């Protein structure tokens with residue numbers, strides 16, 4: 640098969656490694672990826688995954704059309720880039736498998752998962768879309784360390800193709816039809832990771848005490864609330880208690896941009912100074928930040944529809960209070976407790 644990966648960031652580039660085991664792979668870079676494309680062309684390692692990518696061809700931002708004859712197209716950009724890229728390729732799409740991997744919600748007036756936003760544009764592609772969720776740190780995928788992810792799709796042929804052509808002995812793939820549940824859980828994972836990381840910040844604020852009991856409380860509450868939101872949004876409980884929910888939450892406990900933001904907030908930084916500090920460290924977009932507000936609006940809509948009650952989501956409320964209303968993380972935890 641011919642696979643085209645659209646986006647030369649960490650995850651898009653990491654996937655060239657398992658995908659190239661059985662397929663011909665091309666990697667297209669956006670305008671933001673130009674310095675990375677230059678490095679890759681010079682034979683250097685990709686700076687975000689510390690490995691060389693495995694590709695048959697590298698395409699520049701103005702060569703997107705050359706990627707579109709692939710059998711499998713992977714939209715590998717961050718959430719904000721997904722729909723702009725989709726608009727550019729939509730007219731050329733036929734019956735290809737289309738894979739998305741960003742973890743976030745799309746705001747189109749109503750809050751949608753990424754596949755739902757694509758279905759709005761092209762209903763006929765409903766069965767062609769697959770989403771990747773579950774624990775997959777890009778660097779580890781690139782180093783062929785054991786990874787087990789979930790590909791979800793409404794289309795049986797799509798699921799068959801991804802399993803047959805993209806699975807390797809170090810990159811295992813489970814399949815499910817619960818694409819809305821998977822995408823809801825994975826966008827929420829980025830949001831709740833912020834609150835889990837508060838505790839690291841609070842521990843250091845208190846002179847490096849260890850607060851494992853509190854971690855247990857917050858992680859359990861996060862899972863409870865993710866479960867409530869996933870079910871209310873039409874997904875399945877088992878998605879939350881599998882690789883997509885709990886698996887991904889564990890994999891990102893310590894690291895990630897959301898975790899860095901959460902830790903600073905836990906240390907007592909206000910949101911503006913925390914975001915400034917991350918900018919100073921060269922950390923890119925923190926997806927959980929924008930998605931916390933989107934998750935809250937989704938929850939409110941589901942509440943209006945009678946599918947959940949806002950009182951069931953005190954931690955989501957607290958996360959939004961810290962990110963948008965200037966509340967201190969420790970105060971939120973105190974109230975929650």
Ligand SMILES: NC(=O)c1ccc[n+]([C@@H]2O[C@H](COP(=O)([O-])OP(=O)(O)OC[C@H]3O[C@@H](n4cnc5c(N)ncnc54)[C@H](O)[C@@H]3O)[C@@H](O)[C@H]2O)c1
Pocket residue numbers: 645646647648649650651669670671672687715716717718719720721723724740741742743775776777778923926
């Ligand atoms: N890194 C991981 O381990 C990992 C794992 C699973 C899923 N994801 C998800 O994959 C997505 C990308 O993560 P990453 O770590 O590769 O990030 P990254 O910052 O390394 O790469 C981001 C990619 O998105 C593109 N991009 C960013 N903003 C854009 C815009 N406005 N328009 C068009 N393109 C834009 C960039 O050019 C780049 O190709 C995120 O949603 C992330 O949650 C990442």
